[in-house]
Structures are given as structure tokens and as C-alpha cells.
Amino acid sequence: MSFVPHQNRHELHGITVVVTTPARLFVGRLDTADACAVTLKDAGYHDDSDTRQEYLARTAKYGVKRLSAVIEIPTDSVQGIERLHQAQE
Amino acid sequence: MPYNPTLVQPMKDEVTRLGVKELTSVTEVDAALGDPRGTTFVFVNSVCGCAAGAARPALAKALQHPVLPNEMYTVFAGQDVDAVARARSYCSEFQPSSPSFVLFRDGEVVHFIHRHQVEGQSPERIAANLTAAFDKYCTISV
Structure with missing residues (x-):
């Protein structure tokens, strides 16, 4: 049987996504998402120094400022997940 | 730790066969990018199949275009670590991203395609x- 990378992973596995929660906006590469948590790799987040839209625009232009190698976000706090590319369209 | 060279060589070859010169050392990067x-x-090449698997064929298609940059180089993220870090130092206002495409004009970054755009x-x-x-950027204005 041949090796298939990323088999049985979330459809957005490896994709840079924006995860919206009431408290924060996170951006990073989605690793896993299940009933417990959404896990992002090489992730950054909006820190209230500007608006969420400004943060997203800056991130789309200059890239994700990595603040943590891995961030786990409780699934019950997630309001939405979308691709960064689409969040800017 | 860098990847096994045998693993990445086909991915490098896919780019260098297009006429894109590979940079593997800090000295080579400075020689290439030091003159603005x-x-x-x-092109920051990478192993990731999710994104680089589309980036390399895209590059092949783009390089069939009649208008091209004066010079074209590639570094390989996760493999030629020092060369990649040096190349990124020339566009340090942008966060590291691989794969990615960077176009400089007279030393200034005029177009950057991040991984998330790939x-x-x-x-x-x-x-x-x-x-x-x-x-937009590689034609000469008269």
C-alpha cells in the first residue's frame, strides 16, 4: 500500500486559517480539529493593539507573526474557522 | 535538522530545470541579492505537499510567460537553512513563509506571495x- 500524506486529517489540515473566538482571533496552520480542541501550528493572534480587521489585513500582507509553535483552542469557544485567504477576500 | 538530501533533490530539480539558479550558502545569497x-x-521551495505541490507547477507555468525578472533564484526551506535565513533577511518585514515567492525591484520587495496565498x-x-x-514590475518604463 502506498503512503498517502495527511490521510484521515481534517479537510483544512495544513491550511492557514483564522479561528474566531469571543476573546481572540487566532491565525495559524490547522493541525487537528475535534470535539475537544482546534490545534493550530506556528500560530499568532490578535492582541487588541489594533482592530481585528487591521490585524487580518496586516497578516495577509506580511504573513503570520508566529507567537507560538502550537496553540490549542477549546472547540466550544470557536465561533468560526475560515481560510486566511478567504477571510481577506 | 535538515531533510534527507535524497528526499528533497527531486523537488529541487523540478525548479532548477526551469533555469532557476539554486542558492545553498550565505555567500551565494549575498552575491545574488546583494546587488539591488x-x-x-x-522562490522559497519546501517539502510541504499541501502548498509546494502546487507552487512548483505554478512556477513552471509562470516561467513560460514572455515577461520575466532579470534574475531568478531558489532556496530550499528546511534544507539549506543558512541560505534561507539569509535570503529572508533581504525581506525581513515579511514573516517567514514556505513555500513563497518574492519579487524584488532595485532591492525593494514589490510582490510577495505567501504560503497562505498558495x-x-x-x-x-x-x-x-x-x-x-x-x-507590472519587470517591464522597463520609457
């Missing part, structure tokens, strides 16, 4: 992004 005159294109995109769409930048 004209237009210079850098993910899930077709090679045709990425190539169109590249060739639009080539048309």
Missing part, C-alpha cells in the same frame, strides 16, 4: 498571480 539593480525573483489554489491561479506581477 533590476528585478530579482526568489494553499488550495490551482497552479494556474498562482501562475496568474505571478505573471501579473512580472507584467
Whole structure:
């Protein structure tokens, strides 16, 4: 049987996504998402120094400022997940 | 730890066979990017199949375009670590991203395509992004 990378992973596995929660906006590469948590790799987040839209625009232009190698976000706090590319369209 | 060279060589070959010169050391990067005159294109290649699997075919399509940068280089993320870090130092206002495409004109970054702009995109769409930048920045204004 041949090796298939990323088999049985979330459809957005490896994709840079924006995860919206009431408290924060996170951006990073989605690793896993299940009933417990959404896990992002090489992730950054909006820190209230500007608006969420400004943060997203800056991130789309200059890239994700990595603040943590891995961030786990409780699934019950997630309001939405979308691709960064689409969040800017 | 860098990847096994045998693993990445086919991915490097896929780019260098297009006429893109590979940079593997800090010295080579400085020699290539240290002279800011004209237009210079850098492709940060990578192993990731999710994004680089579309980026390399996109590059192949884009390089068939009649308008191209003066110089074209590639570095390989996760493999030629020092060369990649040095290349990124020339566009340090941008966060590290691989794969990615960078177009310089007279030493200034005029177009940057991040990994997130490659993910899930077709090679045709990425190539169109590249060739639009080539048309915009690589023609000589009279």
C-alpha cells in the first residue's frame, strides 16, 4: 500500500486559517480539529493593539507573526474557522 | 535538522530545470541579492505537499510567460537553512513563509506571495498571480 500524506486529517489540515473566538482571533496552520480542541501550528493572534480587521489585513500582507509553535483552542469557544485567504477576500 | 538530501533533490530539480539558479550558502545569497539593480525573483521551495505541490507547477507555468525578472533564484526551506535565513533577511518585514515567492525591484520587495496565498489554489491561479506581477514590475518604463 502506498503512503498517502495527511490521510484521515481534517479537510483544512495544513491550511492557514483564522479561528474566531469571543476573546481572540487566532491565525495559524490547522493541525487537528475535534470535539475537544482546534490545534493550530506556528500560530499568532490578535492582541487588541489594533482592530481585528487591521490585524487580518496586516497578516495577509506580511504573513503570520508566529507567537507560538502550537496553540490549542477549546472547540466550544470557536465561533468560526475560515481560510486566511478567504477571510481577506 | 535538515531533510534527507535524497528526499528533497527531486523537488529541487523540478525548479532548477526551469533555469532557476539554486542558492545553498550565505555567500551565494549575498552575491545574488546583494546587488539591488533590476528585478530579482526568489522562490522559497519546501517539502510541504499541501502548498509546494502546487507552487512548483505554478512556477513552471509562470516561467513560460514572455515577461520575466532579470534574475531568478531558489532556496530550499528546511534544507539549506543558512541560505534561507539569509535570503529572508533581504525581506525581513515579511514573516517567514514556505513555500513563497518574492519579487524584488532595485532591492525593494514589490510582490510577495505567501504560503497562505498558495494553499488550495490551482497552479494556474498562482501562475496568474505571478505573471501579473512580472507584467507590472519587470517591464522597463520609457
